[in-house]
Amino acid sequence: MKITAIRTLVVNARMRNWILVKVETDQPGLYGWGEATLEWKTRSVVGAIEDLAVLLIGRNPLQVERCWQIMHRQYFWRGGITNMSAISGIDQALWDIKGKDAGKPVCELLGGPVRDSLRLYDHLGGGNLEGMYTTGSPENFAELARQSVAKGFTAFKAMPIPVCEMIESPAVLKKAAKCVQAMREAVGDEIDIMVDLHARTSPAAAIQFGRLLGDYNLYWYEEPCWPEDVDALKEVKDALPMPIATGERLTGRWEFMELFEKRAVHIIQPDVSHCGGISEVRRIAAMAEAYLMPVACHNPQGPVSTASSIHVGFATPNYLIQEVVRNDVPWRNDILGAPLAIEGGSVLPPTAPGLGIDINEKEAAKYPFQPEVTMAFERKDGSVADW
Structure with missing residues (x-):
């Protein structure tokens, strides 16, 4: 079994854009879903997923831990909230595939x-x-x-x-x-x-x-x-x-x-x-x-x-x-x-x-990406506040 594609589906849900990740395989009808939602960094995460996909196309999706190690270690620059969110979405989708292939729930x-x-x-x-x-x-x-x-x-x-x-x-x-x-x-x-x-x-x-x-x-x-x-x-x-x-x-x-x-x-x-x-x-x-x-x-x-x-x-x-x-x-x-x-x-x-x-996916397409609501919070004196 091989990974043939890793795609993102962005769904606008008011405050957040849900970044849904679909990992597809060469087995008919076998794919997995994950989520990498990171509000206000949506396009960055989508780009990070595209970068990681290059490493995994052609790999065995059932080797979840091996794929995780590849995503985390094969590029010189590791970590960070954007990259780790991208890894998170793909990892969930791989577990989804593994469970479907085994006929068992992930738990x-x-x-x-x-x-x-x-x-x-x-x-x-x-x-x-x-x-x-x-x-x-x-x-x-x-x-x-x-x-x-x-x-x-x-x-x-x-x-x-x-x-x-x-x-x-x-x-x-x-x-x-x-x-x-x-x-x-x-x-x-x-x-x-x-x-x-x-x-x-x-x-x-x-x-x-x-x-x-x-x-x-x-x-x-x-x-x-x-x-x-x-x-x-x-x-x-x-x-x-x-x-x-x-x-x-x-x-x-x-x-x-x-x-x-x-x-x-x-x-x-x-x-x-x-x-x-x-x-x-x-x-x-x-x-x-x-x-x-x-x-x-x-x-x-x-x-x-x-x-x-x-x-x-x-x-x-x-x-x-x-x-x-x-x-x-x-x-x-x-x-x-x-x-x-x-x-x-x-x-x-x-x-x-x-x-x-x-x-x-047809229903999700009704809510395409929109820029997140800007959280430009300020205190009463004009200084920047954590939201």
């Missing part, structure tokens, strides 16, 4: 399910009822929280820190804390709440804000500062009682090493569409297990990334919970041959061969 090829169901969590964004780009009021957060629970979710994540405010302001932090309070009061103590800071805060502000949230029993406190500064993350971790999570912006096991060695966080969040695909996230998870750290893959992308993450979750002993997105576009499931079997707050083990999904 079976990874050792079989280690759990009977996988818990899911919802994403409320910034609590704005009209979209995800601005931060809503406590009342908005409470309403979205109630809607999520009504859909069957027992956990959700929100981003209550406003982008445009000067974060090192106690007044701003207190207002954001009121949003968390409103969510907790809306859903009670039985529902788990995660707070995502998007690395907008300095370590000092993250600690100050975290102390304001002590009564709300957070499931985790995500990206309190930039993951490049591991010592800063550890400073926040050591100062607060709630679990600290990070990892979505890191690629490859090498970028996670210092987090593990310094025990700078409690929970890691590699992204299967950025960190190196199914092959690499499994290695990262195994490293985390040695440090007693759970894994919860980051996943605000499209349906192929979701499917890949679910297979990893079922086959990984130290997997905690899976992020899913349901409100980005109303036609999310329309581009699939069959929708993912996600009902409310959990999902059962996949049983279809490969990743268990297919893309309706």
Whole structure:
């Protein structure tokens, strides 16, 4: 069996362009899908996939690890978020082919399910009822929280820190804390709440804000500062009682090493569409297990990334919970041959061969590439802000 082509299908989904990767073979009807979505770098990733395709045409797609090593090592320049996202999409597609060829779901090829169901969590964004780009009021957060629970979710994540405010302001932090309070009061103590800071805060502000949230029993406190500064993350971790999570912006096991060695966080969040695909996230998870750290893959992308993450979750002993997105576009499931079997707050083990999904390319073509929404956020004083 040989790889005959590697193509990309870009699907515009409002905030993101989903970069879907199709690996085709010389066996009639046998192909695989992966996802390499990287918002605001879409054309760069598509170009990187074209560069990698040159290395794999004519190779055996069933030799997944050999193909991974070729993609990672055969060019002098390695790594980087763009290149690793390209590798991630192709790697997922190769696992999809391998599963289809064997007639088994990918999670079976990874050792079989280690759990009977996988818990899911919802994403409320910034609590704005009209979209995800601005931060809503406590009342908005409470309403979205109630809607999520009504859909069957027992956990959700929100981003209550406003982008445009000067974060090192106690007044701003207190207002954001009121949003968390409103969510907790809306859903009670039985529902788990995660707070995502998007690395907008300095370590000092993250600690100050975290102390304001002590009564709300957070499931985790995500990206309190930039993951490049591991010592800063550890400073926040050591100062607060709630679990600290990070990892979505890191690629490859090498970028996670210092987090593990310094025990700078409690929970890691590699992204299967950025960190190196199914092959690499499994290695990262195994490293985390040695440090007693759970894994919860980051996943605000499209349906192929979701499917890949679910297979990893079922086959990984130290997997905690899976992020899913349901409100980005109303036609999310329309581009699939069959929708993912996600009902409310959990999902059962996949049983279809490969990743268990297919893309309706004719339907997907209705949403061609468009430049992503520019996130040109500024603070009130005109300085550039992290979104």
